[in-house]
Amino acid sequence: MKHWFFRHYWWLILLAAGGAIVPAITSSSKVEWQLLLGVVGSALSGIYFVQKQKLEEMHLFKEIFSECNKRYDGLNERLNAIAARLDDQALSQDEQSTLNDYFNLCAEEFLFFRTGYLLPLVWESWRNGIMSFMTSKRIRQHWERERRTGSYYGLELERDEAV
Secondary structure, eight states, rough: OHHHHHHHHHHHHHHHHHHHHHHHHHHHSSSHHHHHHHHHHHHHHHHHHHHHHHHHHHHHHHHHHHHHHHHHHHHHHHHHHHHHHHHSSSHHHHHHHHHOOOOOOHHHHHHHHHSSSSHHHHHHHHHHHHHHTSSSSHHHHHHHHHHHHHHHOOOOOOOOOOO
């Protein structure tokens, strides 16, 4: 909803301003310039507020995006090594720790998406990457054990789960 609003706020503000001005102009009474000035001022204030909010959220998005990518970069090589090992090999303590760090990162990314700080396109891309690791039986089994703890903000990693 927030992303839709940020894409269409110009029209919404113009519609609201028009909704205030048109009845005033079309009424039989004399239109006061103070009323029109107030409506125009309110519309401009609304535009300024939304632009400022968008800018602040873009800065926050960049910070979240950069931090998550940095953390993933630190895990990527170890994750690929875990995924490349044979499925019948037990996970070492170090591998379990790496996977727990990764699952925590995934859950945080999901939380940022659910609260509207990540664009759906970004989450969908990240989720596709997560699902590529879930093809490893070792990783999938560890995820199933960890998921039961309920400590991943409602993150579910099913292939047919809606994004």
